């Protein structure tokens with residue numbers, strides 16, 4: 001059976017992406033939550049289960065086959081259960097969905113650093129610095145283009161729920177947490193993402209986690 005190792009649901013955005021991908025597979029899976037930065041975290045990440053990932057989550061095991069890194073997990077599962085479960089069918093839509101997902105994976109350093117994920121909190125709007133604002137604008141531009149070109153009658157970036165939505169789901173929760181002001185189309189998209197049953201389950205389960213990491217509990221970010 002598949003087994004995914006994740007960090008805290010409250011704070012670990014990469015874990016959220018990997019977990020959403022496994023949920024999307026429809027396959028049964030086991031999950032192991034290792035709370036980040038506690039004693040057990042240091043011990044576990046030095047163990048064999050974490051070794052291939054250099055101590056980062058998420059990590060997916062399928063027997064003795066291991067996949068780490070959220071995008072690789074998506075691709076591994078797409079190979080396993082069918083690409084159409086993860087990526088839009090039409091070639092140009094798929095190309096854009098892949099590009100947007102890769103950009104999420106490699107970019108937006110200011111957004112990631114200054115607005116860390118915390119799905120248990122929501123603060124009033126605050127002024128964003130220029131660098132964070134530029135990251136936010138780029139995300140909104142990508143969302144607008146995907147929705148306009150490929151959204152059709154569906155609620156998500158490419159109509160149906162796909163890997164690009166999984167990659168941007170933690171951005172949606174960050175915008176909510178820090179009260180980032182967005183245009184109406186983005187508000188509607190965010191609402192759809194937050195109502196997706198897999199996202200809703202992740203957020204709901206996070207509420208009951210006992211662990212608190214102080215550095216992610218500030219309205220001013222990390």
Ligand SMILES: N[C@@H](CCC(=O)N[C@@H](CS)C(=O)NCC(=O)O)C(=O)O
Pocket residue numbers: 007011012013014015055056057058068069070071105
């Ligand atoms: N590029 C990796 C990023 C993984 C990552 O940085 N995970 C964070 C948790 S959200 C982590 O394990 N941090 C612990 C550390 O860096 O020590 C992916 O896409 O999965």
